Amino acid sequence: MTYGHSPYSPQPGRRRSPDTGPAATMSSAGWARGTGGSGLYWERKTSKWNVAARGGIVELAFLNAVYANGGPYVCAYLDTSRDTEDPDRGIALRRRQVCEALVEQGADAATVAAVAGVAGRDQEIAGRHGQAIVAARGRVVLTEELPEPPVRDEAAFTAVPDLMPLVVQYAPGIRYVAATVHSLTLPHAEPADELEVACQAGVWPSSAVAPGDCRRMRGPTVSWLNGAGQEAADGIAGLARSTGAEAIVLGGITWARNVLADNLSARWRRRTVTCDGDGYPAPQGRALMEEELSAAFEGQMCGADRARVGLFRARRTSRHGAVEGLSDVVAALQRSQAGTLLLNVPLGFPAELRVGAGATRIGGPPAADLGPYGALGFGEGPAGAAVIRAAVRTGAGLIVVPQDQLPLTDGLGALLRYAGPERTPHFHRPSHG
Numbered sequence: 228m229t230y231g232h233s234p235y236s237p238q239p240g241r242r243r244s245p246d247t248g249p250a251a252t253m254s255s256a257g258w259a260r261g262t263g264g265s266g267l268y269w270e271r272k273t274s275k276w277n278v279a280a281r282g283g284i285v286e287l288a289f290l291n292a293v294y295a296n297g298g299p300y301v302c303a304y305l306d307t308s309r310d311t312e313d314p315d316r317g318i319a320l321r322r323r324q325v326c327e328a329l330v331e332q333g334a335d336a337a338t339v340a341a342v343a344g345v346a347g348r349d350q351e352i353a354g355r356h357g358q359a360i361v362a363a364r365g366r367v368v369l370t371e372e373l374p375e376p377p378v379r380d381e382a383a384f385t386a387v388p389d390l391m392p393l394v395v396q397y398a399p400g401i402r403y404v405a406a407t408v409h410s411l412t413l414p415h416a417e418p419a420d421e422l423e424v425a426c427q428a429g430v431w432p433s434s435a436v437a438p439g440d441c442r443r444m445r446g447p448t449v450s451w452l453n454g455a456g457q458e459a460a461d462g463i464a465g466l467a468r469s470t471g472a473e474a475i476v477l478g479g480i481t482w483a484r485n486v487l488a489d490n491l492s493a494r495w496r497r498r499t500v501t502c503d504g505d506g507y508p509a510p511q512g513r514a515l516m517e518e519e520l521s522a523a524f525e526g527q528m529c530g531a532d533r534a535r536v537g538l539f540r541a542r543r544t545s546r547h548g549a550v551e552g553l554s555d556v557v558a559a560l561q562r563s564q565a566g567t568l569l570l571n572v573p574l575g576f577p578a579e580l581r582v583g584a585g586a587t588r589i590g591g592p593p594a595a596d597l598g599p600y601g602a603l604g605f606g607e608g609p610a611g612a613a614v615i616r617a618a619v620r621t622g623a624g625l626i627v628v629p630q631d632q633l634p635l636t637d638g639l640g641a642l643l644r645y646a647g648p649e650r651t652p653h654f655h656r657p658s659h660g
Contacts, residue, residue: 284531284567285397285625287618290390293361293369294616301329301338301362302388306376307347308355318347325382332384337365345370352512356436359393372436391611395572398627401431401474401529404467405516406459406487408479411445422448422483424459427515428470431524438514442466451483460490467495473530476523478502478516532626535567536633539642551640553610560617565641568623571630574611575638614639 293300305321308314322343329339341362349358349372357376361369373396383389404426411421423445429438444462446455467475475495477484488499502519514520528536542549550559551569559565618625623641630638 284535285394285400285627287394287615287625288622290369290394290615290619293388293390294619296363296368298363298386298388299334299384300386300388301334301342301360301382301384302390303329303342303346303360303380303382304373304377304392305346305358305360305380305382307349307352307358308376309350309353310355321380322346325380328382329384332382334384335365338362341365341367352436353510354513354517359390361388361390374432374435385612387609387612387616389609389612390615391574391609394615394625395570395574395627397433398572399431399524399528399532400433401524401527402428402470402472403431403474403476403520403524404428404463404470404472405476405478405514405520406463406484407477407516408459408483408487410448410480420448421445422451422455422480424487425515426463426466428466428472429514431514431520434514435517435520436512438512441515451486456483456486457490460487463487464491464495467498473498474523475499476502476516476520478519526629526632528626528628528632532628535626535642536569536628539569539640540633542642543640548643548646549640550643552636553639556614556637556639556641557617559641559643560614560621560623563621564643564645565618565621565623566644567642568614568618568625569633569635569640569642570625570627571633571635571638572627573630575630 303325305318305325307318307321311317325346326339326343329342330336342360345360345367346358349356352372355376357373359369359371359373360367371393373393375396377392381392405428406424406426408422408424411423423443425441425443427434427439427441442462444459463475466472475491475498477487477499478501484501488496488501491499500523502516502523539549543551550556556565556568615625617623628635
């Protein structure tokens with residue numbers, strides 16, 4: 228398993244969690260079954276982060292609405308973390324500096340006011356995070372929360388918004404279930420001390436700032452070895468199954484999480500990672516086990532991304548159906564030929580791009596050759612902004628690949644939808660006449 232594996236092995240005679248059927252309701256004698264006395268059930272909460280169900284390949288179609296508005300655009304990235312002593316004061320200062328920078332660049336007053344109206348207004352999200360804002364013609368067209376704040380606040384009044392810093396934060400897009408067990412020491416001798424299980428499904432890292440529902444179950448500690456641990460494991464496996472999770476991450480009291488892991492089926496134990504920590508639920512607006520998830524998934528890719536990277540390696544070796552380097556990827560985008568872009572992090576391709584009429588070409592095809600392919604024109608500007616805009620307009624997906632796992636020329640590659648004569652040396656056009 229890419230994320231790690233559990234040391235637990237099956238014990239003879241112990242019932243395992245089923246791998247089929249509906250999610251378990253996680254009930255046991257003496258255990259609470261959810262709020263209001265209803266049976267505890269697991270439901271999938273859709274993240275506002277637009278990560279497609281097919282995996283961590285970032286589908287960029289949701290950005291079409293940004294480009295449909297037409298420019299010029301205001302594009303801002305700012306740190307809206309609330310982990311300081313007086314976060315409101317710091318955020319207000321950043322908001323004012325961003326707006327002043329936009330005015331100096333020539334942005335109109337209505338659009339600057341629209342940005343000021345949403346910048347730093349995400350008080351419901353605790354801890355360290357950032358915010359991306361795009362506005363045009365007096366209204367905000369996109370606002371997204373960033374799991375990682377920008378190194379420095381940025382604001383630009385531009386013809387094409389640079390959305391590269393936004394889209395790279397969707398990766399790796401790993402679907403997971405996190406579950407923790409912690410104790411609830413009661414003030415009276417009766418009933419006995421209790422354990423509480425907290426469980427949450429998500430897509431990492433987007434769930435850090437857009438967490439789904441956190442389900443809880445509690446009951447006497449003594450019943451943990453008499454059925455409650457098994458039913459809790461059933462519920463966790465059911466949630467993982469229903470949400471398409473690739474990994475289960477367990478934390479909390481060591482002996483209790485061991486019981487959970489031991490009662491998972493072999494299928495899920497192979498996908499289980501156990502982590503240290505007290506197991507107590509996260510603050511409002513943050514993901515359960517955020518630090519543990521960050522450590523478990525650091526440098527990892529989801530299964531769909533790994534498969535695409537393997538396909539790229541094979542095609543690159545055969546020199547058929549894949550290209551790399553800024554100039555070749557731009558040429559493929561101009562022909563709507565790129566199906567999936569592969570992008571190295573940290574970002575490494577040139578900052579400026581000059582392609583199109585009146586500009587110096589960087590290895591792309593002659594203009595006369597573009598007509599049959601429905602060419603997409605490029606102009607001068609930041610390379611990241613131009614590449615993402617082209618990917619959105621041509622329906623290409625995006626995979627973020629750590630550079631140490633697959634170094635790419637200029638940090639950029641593409642899997643092609645079709646192999647044309649420009650990319651296939653063996654291709655032979657039939658002669659006519």
